[in-house]
Amino acid sequence: MSASNPLILISNDDGITALGIRTLVEIMQELGEVVVVAPNSPQSGMGHAITIGEPLRLYPSKIFDNVAAYECSGTPADCVKLAKHWVLKDRTPDLVVSGINHGSNASVNVLYSGTMSAAIEGAIEGLPSIGFSLCDFSPTAHFAHARPFIKQIAQAVLQKGIPKGIALNVNIPAYSANAIAGIKICQQANAKWQEDFEERQDPYGRHYYWMTGSFVNFEKENQATDEWALAHNYVSVVPCQYNLTAVETVQTLKQWNL
Amino acid sequence: MSASNPLILISNDDGITALGIRTLVEIMQELGEVVVVAPNSPQSGMGHAITIGEPLRLYPSKIFDNVAAYECSGTPADCVKLAKHWVLKDRTPDLVVSGINHGSNASVNVLYSGTMSAAIEGAIEGLPSIGFSLCDFSPTAHFAHARPFIKQIAQAVLQKGIPKGIALNVNIPAYSANAIAGIKICQQANAKWQEDFEERQDPYGRHYYWMTGSFVNFEKENQATDEWALAHNYVSVVPCQYNLTAVETVQTLKQWNL
Numbered sequence: 001m002s003a004s005n006p007l008i009l010i011s012n013d014d015g016i017t018a019l020g021i022r023t024l025v026e027i028m029q030e031l032g033e034v035v036v037v038a039p040n041s042p043q044s045g046m047g048h049a050i051t052i053g054e055p056l057r058l059y060p061s062k063i064f065d066n067v068a069a070y071e072c073s074g075t076p077a078d079c080v081k082l083a084k085h086w087v088l089k090d091r092t093p094d095l096v097v098s099g100i101n102h103g104s105n106a107s108v109n110v111l112y113s114g115t116m117s118a119a120i121e122g123a124i125e126g127l128p129s130i131g132f133s134l135c136d137f138s139p140t141a142h143f144a145h146a147r148p149f150i151k152q153i154a155q156a157v158l159q160k161g162i163p164k165g166i167a168l169n170v171n172i173p174a175y176s177a178n179a180i181a182g183i184k185i186c187q188q189a190n191a192k193w194q195e196d197f198e199e200r201q202d203p204y205g206r207h208y209y210w211m212t213g214s215f216v217n218f219e220k221e222n223q224a225t226d227e228w229a230l231a232h233n234y235v236s237v238v239p240c241q242y243n244l245t246a247v248e249t250v251q252t253l254k255q256w257n258l
Numbered sequence: 259m260s261a262s263n264p265l266i267l268i269s270n271d272d273g274i275t276a277l278g279i280r281t282l283v284e285i286m287q288e289l290g291e292v293v294v295v296a297p298n299s300p301q302s303g304m305g306h307a308i309t310i311g312e313p314l315r316l317y318p319s320k321i322f323d324n325v326a327a328y329e330c331s332g333t334p335a336d337c338v339k340l341a342k343h344w345v346l347k348d349r350t351p352d353l354v355v356s357g358i359n360h361g362s363n364a365s366v367n368v369l370y371s372g373t374m375s376a377a378i379e380g381a382i383e384g385l386p387s388i389g390f391s392l393c394d395f396s397p398t399a400h401f402a403h404a405r406p407f408i409k410q411i412a413q414a415v416l417q418k419g420i421p422k423g424i425a426l427n428v429n430i431p432a433y434s435a436n437a438i439a440g441i442k443i444c445q446q447a448n449a450k451w452q453e454d455f456e457e458r459q460d461p462y463g464r465h466y467y468w469m470t471g472s473f474v475n476f477e478k479e480n481q482a483t484d485e486w487a488l489a490h491n492y493v494s495v496v497p498c499q500y501n502l503t504a505v506e507t508v509q510t511l512k513q514w515n516l
Binding site for chain 1: 300302303304305306307308309310311313314315316335336339340342343344366368369370375378382383410411414418420421423424426427441443444445446448450453454455458464465466467468469495496497498499500501502503504505506507508510511512514516
């Protein structure tokens with residue numbers, strides 16, 4: 001790492017024109033040299049999708065002043081792969097950051113999140129990686145209150161590093177009149193979406209279905225969780241691993257003698 | 259559960275016309291009542307993507323004899339959500355199975371896998387769930403040697419259940435002259451794809467990029483891993499959780515006093 005001027009790779013899932021990535025670029029320019037490789041269209045909910053069976057497009061973009069930026073036809077995970085192995089080639093980023101997502105990626109949302117898939121892809125590459133999300137879906141969300149926390153967390157990771165294979169999932173409460181209470185290191189809350197589907201008819205008489213749903217938190221009172229922290233106006237930080245092995249269940253299954 | 263005739267939900271990521279899901283339907287018909295909700299097009303590499311911001315299509319399909327089947331325009335995770343909350347409504351499946359995938363989903367591939375996202379979506383719903391994959395990408399792959407193992411594992415899960423929130427990632431070696439050595443309960447190998455990009459020009463002179471790459475296994479000698487088991491002709495079974503929290507790193511980060 002170039003301690004004086006670290007190389008910072010930025011991606012997101014809302015697309016390169018989103019206000020969130022613009023804000024993140026501005027914050028990271030205070031910390032080092034920034035390179036952006038981000039999707040050319042919204043990729044929310046893409047999870048850890050990658051593009052197989054068709055090629056990718058990648059074009060330089062002048063959207064940010066004085067920043068090397070590229071827009072890509074692929075998913076957030078594709079963007080990080082292309083950035084690491086094509087755009088940057090022999091240069092290794094000191095930090096990968098993704099976001100700032102317009103909308104929460106706390107609890108189970110981490111699985112559906114394109115923002116976090118870019119960060120986890122960074123972790124797979126062995127790079128210190130962070131996904132930032134604001135708990136506000138609005139395209140014109142207020143980001144100013146989030147800036148000092150994002151800068152502080154990124155600086156800490158640049159200084160101290162994080163264990164290989166770990167990406168931080170950072171969520172920031174939506175702007176309100178109350179000041180942020182602080183930063184809380186958390187675990188992923190056990191929660192899910194209770195889906196509902198609304199059936200409609202198109203002008204040709206054929207049915208289609210809108211997925212809607214309500215969020216159900218199974219451990220509302222658990223102060224160790226990200227959802228509790230956010231509900232109490234803390235910035236939540238969950239270290240995430242991509243090794244999914246349920247270690248205790250390995251032992252259970254061995255006793256089945258399959 | 260109806261012990262005598264369990265309800266089994268089937269999905270996949272190669273699409274409803276794939277040989278793998280046809281094979282899985284045949285095996286599961288020996289165990290209970292089968293309902294299929296599967297994508298109407300290939301969804302390989304879709305990870306845990308869900309469809310946000312546009313509606314879904316769902317049409318009944320006559321592709322399987324005597325089986326209630328539906329083809330869906332969405333991702334594998336969408337299919338399980340639609341199946342659980344719309345198609346089956348008040349009926350709860352006793353088992354969710356996904357696959358049989360044409361291609362390995364062992365080690366890091368679990369993250370990119372649409373097959374496993376369907377199984378993990380089942381686990382999020384609190385249902386016993388299994389993703390089955392054959393280590394053979396061919397659309398005409400040989401599945402016969404896999405059948406008894408798939409049936410045995412599905413039967414065991416129907417009888418014993420698995421802990422809530424866990425989905426099994428089952429991978430089966432490609433057909434060879436050597437008989438399968440048995441079933442091995444494993445952990446996810448620490449491995450990754452070392453990407454490479456091939457630049458080409460379209461007929462209009464614009465560049466595009468094919469993602470290629472080679473598989474790198476960082477723990478080739480570790481007999482506890484799924485990759486080791488598959489390399490030694492075992493069926494690998496990895497229990498997977500969707501809580502990504504890296505518990506040890508939570509303690510490390512707390513000491514940063516952010």
